[in-house]
Amino acid sequence: MLIEAGHYALVLALAVCIVQTIVPIWGARRDDAALMEMGAACAVASFVCVAFSFVALSHAYLVSDFSIRNVVENSHSQKPLIYKLTGVWGNHEGSMLLWVLVLTIFAALVALLRRSLPARLRANALGVQGAIAVAFLLFILVTSNPFARLSPAPFEGRDLNPILQDPGLAIHPPLLYVGYVGLSIAFAFALAALIEGRIDAVWARAVRPWTLAAWAFLTLGISMGSYWAYYELGWGGFWFWDPVENASLMPWLAATALLHSVVVMERREALKVWTIFLAILAFSLSLVGTFLVRSGVLTSVHAFATDPGRGAFILGILTIFIGGGLALFAWRAPVLRQGGLFAPISREGALVVNNLLFSTACGTVLVGTLYPLALEALTGAKISVGPPFFNLTVGAIALPLLLLLPFGQQLAWKRGDVAGASQRLMAAFGLAILAALAVFAFTRGGPVLAPIGVGIGAFVTIGSVVEISSRAFGRGVGWRLAMRRAFGLPRAAWGTASAHFGVGITVLGLAAAAWSTETLVVMKPGDRAQVGPYTATLERVVPRSQANYREDVGLLRLTRADGTDAGTLEASKRLYLTRNMPTTEAGIRTMGLSQVYVSLGEAEPGGIGVRLYYKPFVLLIWIGSVFMAIGAFWAMTDRKYRVGAPVRAAVRAAEVREAQA
Amino acid sequence: MTQTMAARRPMTRRSRRLTLIGTALAVLALALGLVLFALRDSIVFFYGPTAIAEKGIAPGTRLRLGGLVQAGSVQRGADQNVRFAVGDGNRTMQVAYRGLLPDLFREGQGVVAEGVLQPDGSFRADSVLAKHDENYMPREVADELKKQGHWQDGAKPK
Numbered sequence: 043m044l045i046e047a048g049h050y051a052l053v054l055a056l057a058v059c060i061v062q063t064i065v066p067i068w069g070a071r072r073d074d075a076a077l078m079e080m081g082a083a084c085a086v087a088s089f090v091c092v093a094f095s096f097v098a099l100s101h102a103y104l105v106s107d108f109s110i111r112n113v114v115e116n117s118h119s120q121k122p123l124i125y126k127l128t129g130v131w132g133n134h135e136g137s138m139l140l141w142v143l144v145l146t147i148f149a150a151l152v153a154l155l156r157r158s159l160p161a162r163l164r165a166n167a168l169g170v171q172g173a174i175a176v177a178f179l180l181f182i183l184v185t186s187n188p189f190a191r192l193s194p195a196p197f198e199g200r201d202l203n204p205i206l207q208d209p210g211l212a213i214h215p216p217l218l219y220v221g222y223v224g225l226s227i228a229f230a231f232a233l234a235a236l237i238e239g240r241i242d243a244v245w246a247r248a249v250r251p252w253t254l255a256a257w258a259f260l261t262l263g264i265s266m267g268s269y270w271a272y273y274e275l276g277w278g279g280f281w282f283w284d285p286v287e288n289a290s291l292m293p294w295l296a297a298t299a300l301l302h303s304v305v306v307m308e309r310r311e312a313l314k315v316w317t318i319f320l321a322i323l324a325f326s327l328s329l330v331g332t333f334l335v336r337s338g339v340l341t342s343v344h345a346f347a348t349d350p351g352r353g354a355f356i357l358g359i360l361t362i363f364i365g366g367g368l369a370l371f372a373w374r375a376p377v378l379r380q381g382g383l384f385a386p387i388s389r390e391g392a393l394v395v396n397n398l399l400f401s402t403a404c405g406t407v408l409v410g411t412l413y414p415l416a417l418e419a420l421t422g423a424k425i426s427v428g429p430p431f432f433n434l435t436v437g438a439i440a441l442p443l444l445l446l447l448p449f450g451q452q453l454a455w456k457r458g459d460v461a462g463a464s465q466r467l468m469a470a471f472g473l474a475i476l477a478a479l480a481v482f483a484f485t486r487g488g489p490v491l492a493p494i495g496v497g498i499g500a501f502v503t504i505g506s507v508v509e510i511s512s513r514a515f516g517r518g519v520g521w522r523l524a525m526r527r528a529f530g531l532p533r534a535a536w537g538t539a540s541a542h543f544g545v546g547i548t549v550l551g552l553a554a555a556a557w558s559t560e561t562l563v564v565m566k567p568g569d570r571a572q573v574g575p576y577t578a579t580l581e582r583v584v585p586r587s588q589a590n591y592r593e594d595v596g597l598l599r600l601t602r603a604d605g606t607d608a609g610t611l612e613a614s615k616r617l618y619l620t621r622n623m624p625t626t627e628a629g630i631r632t633m634g635l636s637q638v639y640v641s642l643g644e645a646e647p648g649g650i651g652v653r654l655y656y657k658p659f660v661l662l663i664w665i666g667s668v669f670m671a672i673g674a675f676w677a678m679t680d681r682k683y684r685v686g687a688p689v690r691a692a693v694r695a696a697e698v699r700e701a702q703a
Numbered sequence: 704m705t706q707t708m709a710a711r712r713p714m715t716r717r718s719r720r721l722t723l724i725g726t727a728l729a730v731l732a733l734a735l736g737l738v739l740f741a742l743r744d745s746i747v748f749f750y751g752p753t754a755i756a757e758k759g760i761a762p763g764t765r766l767r768l769g770g771l772v773q774a775g776s777v778q779r780g781a782d783q784n785v786r787f788a789v790g791d792g793n794r795t796m797q798v799a800y801r802g803l804l805p806d807l808f809r810e811g812q813g814v815v816a817e818g819v820l821q822p823d824g825s826f827r828a829d830s831v832l833a834k835h836d837e838n839y840m841p842r843e844v845a846d847e848l849k850k851q852g853h854w855q856d857g858a859k860p861k
Contacts, residue, residue: 424749431745643803
């Protein structure tokens with residue numbers, strides 16, 4: 043009964059969203075406040091409906107209701123409780139429902155957090171949000187109904203793909219979806235601005251916190267996905283330039299560009315048309331990502347539960363929203379009043395370079411990802427574009443981006459001073475060179491580029507500290523005053539510094555990957571192998587058994603060069619019984635920021651195949667992303683975005699008038 | 704008046720716009736050059752054993768070989784060396800590989816191996832992929848099998 047109610051709630055949500063699409067936009071045209079207010083009510087109502095439907099499906103999973111096809115195909119009564127719950131979105135239908143749930147949560151938040159948004163902007167934006175929800179609700183109801191019944195109901199389910207039976211599934215898809223779908227807000231606001239034909243700093247201030255939030259979640263989603271693949275797939279790699287990874291990287295690159303161009307709009311009322319374009323692009327790429335992942339048109343190591351038949355429907359949605367968005371852009375963008383131009387050497391000039399490089403990077407990743415698809419469609423030849431392509435192109439674009447980052451942050455708005463900026467960065471530059479030289483002198487092996495990578499990472503990291511210190515210290519400013527000035531800086535400044543600090547940390551982690559080692563050996567109990575600075579001894583291999591799998595566990599002991607003990611780790615080879623599917627569970631021992639990583643292979647003549655990796659400072663890669671996300675959240679809480687600061691707003695408005703006069 | 708303005712502020716609106724457009728074009732041209740250069744070297748073609756024989760591909764070429772791991776062909780040697788045969792129904796090809804095979808590598812299942820074609824007509828793989836999807840079938844392999852007429856749609860699990 044609950045299931046039918048859940049299904050009904052989904053249909054109801056569709057009806058409500060249709061109203062949400064039409065009425066507020068119509069109201070905005072007629073300037074009718076009551077009609078515009080309908081948008082907010084509908085957004086909240088559709089959220090309630092979709093949430094109910096999601097709860098209904100989750101309940102079916104928790105109680106293992108095998109009369110529902112979706113539960114049968116992806117669950118099992120013996121599965122641990124957490125995986126019963128995460129299994130809700132570990133399949134196509136459920137993950138689309140989660141997608142729509144996140145979409146309606148965002149729309150409801152826009153409706154509830156009124157801020158001081160102009161009523162017409164809000165009404166139009168909610169209308170666009172409603173249209174997106176309509177498309178995806180239709181998609182679920184027509185092609186991927188998670189509530190379809192199965193008769194007769196089997197006694198047992200077919201279990202969830204074992205690779206997905208991992209805490210990673212609880213974290214990675216929801217974070218990624220919040221990021222993907224969060225970009226729909228920027229998209230909706232962009233279209234709303236185009237419909238209205240008006241865009242200004244108020245628009246930028248309204249969009250920026252949403253973009254920051256979406257970007258932070260997207261960053262965390264991508265990075266947690268990368269860590270999950272790293273420990274789950276057992277190859278010791280954290281990024282494969284796989285189409286599915288690229289699909290999440292492209293919106294991230296576009297969103298990063300958007301984040302920076304919105305700042306220029308907010309401060310200088312420039313780059314209006316470009317910002318609108320980026321907002322459309324970022325969400326369009328999220329849709330492309332969803333399409334690539336869900337349709338399985340590209341072979342990927344991460345694709346789950348794909349179905350080419352449904353791809354066509356998503357392709358239709360894609361065409362309507364991207365085509366519609368861009369058509370509206372082409373038609374209405376000329377109406378927007380152009381902002382002023384500005385000096386090339388200035389903060390805004392640096393941000394333009396940032397945007398140029400980020401969108402170029404996004405373009406090359408797009409080319410590399412879609413080129414095989416296009417070539418196959420045109421000539422029938424099947425090719426794959428490998429990591430060398432992406433490493434070279436994205437690497438070449440990242441290099442100037444990273445080197446210019448600290449400089450851009452030192453330039454003033456309107457007119458920057460290169461000499462002054464360089465002077466303030468002298469210390470950072472000197473330390474970075476020292477770090478590179480020290481690494482070069484004290485390490486052996488690894489490519490020549492790696493110490494340079496360390497130097498760049500150090501430059502960006504220290505440069506981000508200088509962002510704060512150069513604003514706090516000044517001529518004749520003592521420590522105490524400097525501290526007070528530092529803490530008095532706006533939260534947006536601290537957030538920016540934190541995000542840039544994270545970028546530097548991630549670069550350091552990536553550079554350190556050059557010194558990782560990989561050893562393939564066949565071992566039997568008692569054998570030793572060298573892994574980085576440690577010696578690993580295979581102590582024994584023991585069979586173990588759990589409710590839904592059997593495993594052979596290899597116990598390894600690590601010892602340092604001086605013979606002292608460095609702990610043990612367990613790597614295992616599992617066999618999931620329901621699907622008769624083997625998986626490799628890597629054994630990982632973390633020491634400081636470095637890790638020893640071991641995965642087991644097949645039993646062979648003379649022992650068992652073992653792959654051992656030493657990964658120095660590998661954790662920096664993901665720690666950096668956490669700093670980036672924290673930075674974005676930090677900036678979001680900045681006073682100027684907070685609800686109701688009317689006095690300050692008035693003061694600011696007066697200042698603006700003064701400045702213009 | 705315009706002259707004095709120009710003298711004091713050398714960057715006119717027009718030249719600023721030109722700087723911006725110039726920089727953008729330079730970056731895009733550079734990126735395009737990079738993309739073309741990188742594409743030339745890092746594209747790997749995908750073939751089945753039959754296509755390799757028909758096209759007369761030269762030894763030493765880097766490619767992706769796809770097909771089914773032939774039943775009974777997997778031989779594990781010492782030191783993690785593995786030999787197996789990949790076939791598409793018409794022809795088979797011997798593959799040599801050293802390292803750990805993916806979890807879903809089994810006889811009778813689809814596989815994609817990337818590596819170099821050897822002069823003796825065998826294939827030396829440096830990576831072996833088996834997709835961890837419930838169909839155990841990479842799309843290229845499925846297409847190749849369909850082309851060779853050894854694919855029954857009914858056999859595919861729902």
